[in-house]
Amino acid sequence: MPDLTPNIGAFASIAKEDLARVFQVLQEMGYTLLGPTRGETAIVYDEIESVGDLPIGWGDEQEAASYRLRQRDDNAYFGYTLAPQSWKRFLYPPVQKLFTLTVQDGTFEIDGNAAPAPRYALIGVRACELRAIAIQDRVFLSGNFHVPDYRARRQQAFVLAVNCTEPGNTCFCASMGAGPRVGPGFDLALTELDEIFVVEVGSELGRQVLGQTPWRPAGAFELQNARRALAEAEQHMGRQMDTSDLPDLLYRNLEHRHWDEVAQRCLSCTNCTQVCPTCFCCDVLDQPDLTGQRTDRVRVWDSCFSLAFSHVHGGNIRPHTRSRYRQWLTHKLASWIDQFGSSGCVGCGRCITWCPVGIDITAEVAAIRAEV
């Protein structure tokens, strides 16, 4: 029998209930499934066991500084916009032990992180999030210095992306060229329709998984519906960002009075950086025991909004909220491009939704643009 499974770049169609089979195949291959599930107050990404753990029939309403769960009037599997935190917390954990150092007979002994990296299947990765992962790949895995624990988790991760047909009020991925249709880097990508999922094959591994699932060729009508849903999503972004003249617009306006205005509102609380799927800053701490003979070296998420982060020999280089917010925004939208060749913002809108006072990156840029 010739293998008729669609090739990379081709489409198939699977019945909704057969997503369970995809999960099962992945589990048989040794993957731990991570996906959306309904927590008490939000749809979060967490370990899931089966399709029953998905937030079927649930969605969310997002606005600046506001998020609410909402029951849908259908049984959509992926009918929400985005979880509060991105896949970053799994690929680049907030607290990660790097190694243990022991003093023995006057020398140091290093005990590396022996536990094997988990094999994650990421279920429900949105276009903006996939782009964010690609951006973090560039940060952590290109050039001379790589982050080994990130590499281990990343290389063996399976990505089951889901095209976004539910952009929220704080979304602007279309402005950033990062969505709503998933770009390269997935193994399989789903588009959810009423009765079926249209499946796009993105890798040989994805093709193998699909091959073990009941599938049929995607019909022209189904493909058209999927395309239409995405075209509509693109028209329904809650926010927009005019990216013309970036980064120069920001570089020309480093002393703009709007930075002072934002600093009046900003709490310097770090939430925007922690929920951002591309922010990568960290601190490295030693946690010695009381004998002084042994220490754990631990990496933790840090933020350009924390004071200690910009404390260098001789003092603090960003002592005021004004300079910290300016650093964050100009890095994200301007110097990131110089540093890594792309914008550091994918337009996911998390920093807008999860800022406790609703500071809005799109509005702040627009304000600077309005009165140059």
Next chain:
Amino acid sequence: MNATETGVTKANGAGARARPRLAVFKFASCDGCQLSLLDAEDELLAVTDAVELAYFVEASRHADPGPYDVALVEGSISTPEQIRQIKEVRRQARLLIAIGACATAGGIQALRNWRDVDDTVRMVYAHPEYIETLDTSSPISDHVQVDFELRGCPINKYQLLEVVTALLVGRQLRLPTYSVCVECKRHGVTCVMVAQGIACMGPATQAGCGAICPAYGRGCYGCYGPMEAPNGPALGHQFEQLGLDAPDIVRLFRSFNGYADPFRLISDKYEEVAR
């Protein structure tokens, strides 16, 4: 960063180390912080191995005179006699570390600082004539030089362990000064303010507790006091957006750490509004 070099003894490989002498003193307080020290059950033996508990009456009748390498001071200064005592503690201690909301901000008893003290005394005591008290309850740093502060109501054992290890190794004391939000996000706690509209002191409060209250769906009460760069006015404004009225906002800012400047200024402002 409010950190200090401790450097009493340097770790030098496996060699014997002098055990630093530790003393724990109590002023106007509930003893909760001292209990938190005793709460370090798993580590307590290692701690007593590493340091000499020279004076800690809550833990042991054995009380040695100073001088001490480190004095941990719990409680606020509330009576004239305590002013004399804290000066003596300072003279006896190489390092003086204030522990808990009372010692670092005046504590919940500093609520009396907003009232007439004689009224308060008459309200509380059957025989006010026996009471000798100051007009205010104030933090240790108002009276003597303080080398480091451990925040919290109460503090937790991890802070004690950090003090002792830093002391033994002779390195900088490192405790977070950023907001509680950092801990919520690290632990994957969904923001109670954004997702439920609950007023939360977290964005203005120093981390260290592990974000216990938000993890249980409550707003932060501000036990660890003002974070490094608190923006009280902006947080107060957000509380208004959430529908709180001025007296509610006064109560949020005016609790265990209410007398700390950044919180006091906001509660005073909203009290004006309420009038």
